[in-house]
């Protein structure tokens with residue numbers, strides 16, 4: 048069953064991606080029920096291209112699958128345009144079994160989340176006990192009323208007076224009970240909301256802390272799902288669910304106590320159904336925890352698909368893939384539905400059985416209790432009270448089962464959150480040296496080796512960047528130019544070798560300090576929803592919004608340097624112009640306009656080092672001329688690394704460094720490199736000149 052689960056799920060996950068890369072999986076398996084796919088130990092299966100970690104849950108066991116591949120093999124496939132048989136030693140896969148049984152320490156950790164709300168929760172629990180006591184007083188009072196009525200007393204006036212008195216007291220008690228109930232629900236609800244929001248903040252900051260490589264392996268849908276659904280489930284568990292559970296527990300305890308008080312023998316008969324129900328609850332709880340985890344995983348995959356396709360709707364439409372996307376979504380929903388069916392079956396059976404046991408208690412009490420009334424061992428009032436207590440106990444056992452179900456769902460969600468919150472990033476967000484002086488800006492990449500997911504890309508690269516100099520980094524597409532920029536920004540750490548800033552290994556520097564001195568314009572600039580001004584200020588340090596007397600504010604200087612006046616409404620652009628909204632991901636701006644906002648955002652903090660990854664590629668010739676002029680101006684006294692394809696950008700650099708096969712193959716001025724008769728750079732430029740001279744006949748659709 049377990050093995051079938053793994054093969055079935057893994058297979059459906061892998062099949063859905065349809066990538067032609069093969070993996071060896073060190074897993075035993077049976078046939079996939081859906082497609083008949085067989086998974087044996089060391090069997091080759093179609094798998095994802097990127098390094099991939101998947102966790103699959105069955106019952107109490109989570110399986111962590113680590114899938115890896117070597118890029119060299121992928122490249123071979125790409126070049127030949129067909130799938131090749133991959134040698135056995137080219138892929139590695141491991142599986143690790145992690146037990147996720149509900150442990151007392153985890154329950155304690157779950158409860159510790161409620162620590163900041165302890166006083167509100169204590170108040171709510173106090174109110175809960177009062178309101179529950181009031182509820183538990185009902186059967187007893189009813190019994191008393193009945194006994195007054197059936198007492199056979201001839202003194203009707205006395206009976207009437209007793210009845211009036213009792214009903215008046217009961218009215219007051221019930222009013223207090225109602226108020227307490229309101230207070231309990233209100234306090235529990237607000238503390239639940241507060242716990243959810245605080246958990247969301249913690250989880251979000253854990254996500255923000257992680258290094259970029261981790262994001263490459265983790266789906267956005269899953270993260271969003273953890274942030275929204277899992278946190279809510281945990282928050283609700285610690286408030287409303289605990290409240291309802293405590294109420295049920297109190298009612299079961301008090302009800303059972305009263306039953307024993309009124310008739311121990313009848314109580315024993317009535318409660319004989321409790322032990323089997325409890326055992327059933329334990330088995331059921333384990334099942335629910337497992338299925339919740341699977342459901343949340345499936346939901347995350349579904350959200351990821353929806354998020355990716357909706358945010359790239361123009362590409363979907365341009366290729367008329369609406370129908371295909373709807374089908375893929377429906378397929379994921381179907382998987383979700385199958386899991387939901389399983390859950391519904393389990394929940395339905397459990398609720399049905401607990402309801403049945405509640406009713407069995409009542410029938411047993413009626414049967415034996417009726418006999419006791421007939422033999423005058425019990426009064427009618429006592430039997431009625433007893434019956435009501437039995438009914439309350441029955442209903443509350445149902446309530447306890449629902450509490451247990453929710454608790455297990457909450458534990459499933461909490462373990463997912465802890466995985467995230469406990470993860471220590473490989474590159475910390477802050478901490479390390481923060482030199483007082485501004486850096487000079489001398490950068491040395493020393494014998495750098497770097498690989499993505501075990502696939503070597505940079506192989507012993509050395510590069511020296513001097514302050515005040517502009518170095519153009521050129522090379523074929525995919526040779527690793529952007530990766531070099533990422534290494535300088537310390538988005539990744541090299542496998543070996545060092546990146547030195549003014550002679551200090553950047554791994555010893557505070558990443559916040561380091562990045563505050565680097566301005567970066569990426570190849571595909573990403574803007575955030577908000578105004579032009581807000582987007583520029585996103586790159587600012589502190590005081591870039593305000594200006595010194597008689598001077599323009601730094602953000603405005605940056606905006607003008609990046610030729611943004613026209614985007615904000617012309618030369619005399621006023622405050623309203625700079626408040627122009629850019630839309631989600633900058634969708635209301637053209638590619639070139641987005642690039643200019645990104646340039647302004649990079650230079651607003653007056654960085655010592657400037658990395659421009661094809662920063663002017665989306666600009667028209669005139670804007671490029673203007674921005675280039677501005678960039679030249681602001682490049683003075685800075686270390687500039689320009690990743691460039693355009694000839695004009697390369698020609699204007701002080702030095703050109705050519706990347707090939709993971710190292711710098713050539714270095715020199717443009718003229719020097721072009722003077723080499725059989726140089727790599729010369730061939731590259733000649734090839735590019737040939738391509739540029741060909742008529743363009745393809746159009747790519749950009750999601751702008």
Ligand SMILES: Nc1ncnc2c1ncn2[C@@H]1O[C@H](COP(=O)(O)OP(=O)(O)OP(=O)(O)O)[C@@H](O)[C@H]1O
Nearest residue numbers: 097263499500504523524525526527528529530531
């Ligand atoms: N996060 C990643 N995970 C795995 N592989 C990656 C990742 N990012 C880039 N790569 C791979 O690394 C190689 C180098 O990528 P990079 O973006 O550095 O190249 P580039 O020289 O800047 O390319 P281009 O000129 O086309 O922008 C490519 O083969 C790419 O597929």
